[in-house]
Amino acid sequence: MSQSQAQKKQEQDAYKKLAQKHQPKPPLLKNVIMAFLVGGAISAVGQAFINYFAARGMPPDKAGAPAAIVMVFLGALLTGLGVYDSIAKVGGAGAAVPITGYANSIVATAMEFKREGWIMGMSARMFQIAGPVIVYAVVSGVVVGLIRWFLAGVQ
Amino acid sequence: MQAVQTAAKKVGKQSIAFQNPPKIVSTFSIVGPKEGQGPLGKDFDTVLDDSYYGEKTWEKTEAKMVGEAVNNVIQRANLKPENIDYVLAGDLLDQIISTNFGIRDTDIPFFGLYGACSTMAEALTMGAILVDGGYASRVIATASSHFDSAERQYRYPVELGVQRKPTSQWTVTGSGAALLAAEGQGPRIVGATVGKIVDMGVKDPNNMGTAMAPAAADTIAAHLQDFGKSPRDYDLIVSGDLGEIGLSITKELLQKQKIEISDRFYDTGLMIFDRAQGVQAGASGAGCSAVVFSSHLVKELQAGKYKRILLVGTGALLSPVTYQQGESIPSIAHAVSVEM
Structure with missing residues (x-):
């Protein structure tokens, strides 16, 4: 590092320290509580659908899939109605983590880029936010599968 | 030579x-x-x-x-x-x-x-x-x-x-x-200070006030120095738009240089919205200082509430490409002195 670079670094570090005092504290406790309540409420609705499908005669371990489909539909619908972003403003990760948040990330992006056309706009861009989730879900699936294969072999 | x-x-x-x-x-x-x-x-x-x-x-x-x-x-x-x-x-x-x-x-x-x-x-x-x-x-x-x-x-x-x-x-x-x-009635633009790009290494695109504050302080200090003026020569020094955090950092940076502007320093990003409107640290955007200047500030000058104001436009010169590549945010501030 040259002398002038070192001096610049020193100035920037001093500024960082000065600026730090002026930064607002994020309302961490409030955010955590709201995320818990909103995430919990969404999960409770999901559980209600699982119970419903089970009560209608589906085996309990199979009732999760149609419940997830319903929740994705609801997330997409609320996004289209312009409601989901308001829920997320309050709920934060509590609204982003459940499968409804995943639906929101795809539908919000699709709505936004529809203006640039159905092909280069909407369909090309709709996985802009959700894409990384899919990529790393597949990658971690492969990695976990390999570990299991080395440890336990094929069963 | x-x-x-x-x-x-x-x-x-x-x-x-x-x-x-x-x-x-x-x-x-x-x-x-x-x-x-x-x-x-x-x-x-x-x-x-x-x-x-x-x-x-x-x-x-x-x-x-x-x-x-x-x-x-x-x-x-x-x-x-x-x-x-x-x-x-x-x-x-x-x-x-x-x-x-x-x-x-x-x-x-x-x-x-x-x-x-x-x-x-x-x-x-x-x-x-x-x-x-x-x-x-x-x-x-x-x-x-x-x-x-x-x-x-x-x-x-x-x-x-x-x-x-x-x-x-x-x-x-x-x-x-x-x-x-050149001819006509209205507030006059009497002076200007052209800013330099200042980059103090701030990388968070959600914190532009912190990125721009050093540029604002640099230009305000240069303006007062170049014209041999004191902050009291202005009724209002108004940045556009540092937001709440940038404004308080700029005050401190100037105080360190023995320039006290706190009693007449404000920001268009804090004037245009009420905090209850859910705007976090304030407003921003090229339109912010443009609409506040072209309406409220010029009206106040015409009404005689202010005689001399210094408009300090502050810009964060980033793009989505640069922050995704991990670059810091270069910032700039230009000052325009307007008199009635």
């Missing part, structure tokens, strides 16, 4: 003293509904009912606002487009499209500018140079931004559920225009 000559109208290191100060003979502002509900709502000339204004996309809406601001500022002065020598204008979008498309039907010679949120101060400075220099009799300075078009370019889709950080700023939907003329 030959002595380096200094131009006659240049003052100090980086400032200009206008010898024939151009007058601001008319202004016009057009804003979105949220801005209309804010504390300055009454001062704006047009408040839109929704964020689309009858257009299919937000980019088209923003271009339409730019065109209306330009046409109306001309009509207000009882002039015609052919009486205007140049338009100097810019916005936040890539290739300054809102401006280019908004201006394309006006048939007026045009300079496109980019200074992010400092664009209005840059346009006023360049316009004043053209008029004072005798290259133009009448020019229009204008800048715009639109919340939704900026969100989709710089951040996320509007309907995506994200929690905004307390340090983030809310982009103003609006376009403000000022008509500068």
